[in-house]
Amino acid sequence: MKNQKDLDYYLSLPYTFQVRKTENGYWANVKEIDGCHTPATTIEEAYKDLEMILKDHIEIRLEHGDSIPEPVDHEYSGKFNVRVPKTLHKQLAQEAEEEGVSLNQYVVYKLSK
Template identity: 55%
Template sequence: MKKNVQYYLELPYNIVIRKIDDESGQYYYAHVLELDGCQSHGDTPEEAYENLMEAMEGYIEVKLENGDPIPEPAGDEKYSGRFIVRLPKTLHKRLTLEAAEEGVSLNQYVVYKLSK
């Protein structure tokens, strides 16, 4: 199957839209996580999204014209829900004590802390 612009636009890419308030004013910044450099902005989240869709179309067209690879969205099957983290002994101790204080396992406590 030949993959064209429409094929890629219909894929469930991960899009992030953030409110920005800096020296140039207040606006919304949007980008596609899997497509490095594919970004846009707008005065509202909706405008940022619409502008991003236009940018994404142009981004994909250029990649296809140049024969460059286009990453597809990462599927959920790629994630097991498990990863290993190394941390200082003092932090390990502190987290273990805090988890005990809350009456939960260290794993549950770390998930809680990360999800905040």
């Protein structure tokens, strides 16, 4: 049976392209796939070259039967628990009270700064 996941399937996935400035230009990589990277002189070149590198990288992995990581779409609930020292808890609660808002609203405000 033929593998249902072909080149077109992988190229349609929302891989994360990362580009950062370096001393000599730019460095681009695909976050999800180790070894899928390229240097470039411009941002435009970085994205264009990275698209070709990704295609070549996937083709080679398919040819050799190697696994190909897929992007993970994380879902976030909007909730997380954080343990803080009692003194910090007290300070934040007092500041929230002074502002006339809940501790939760105050912490969201502080984190979004």
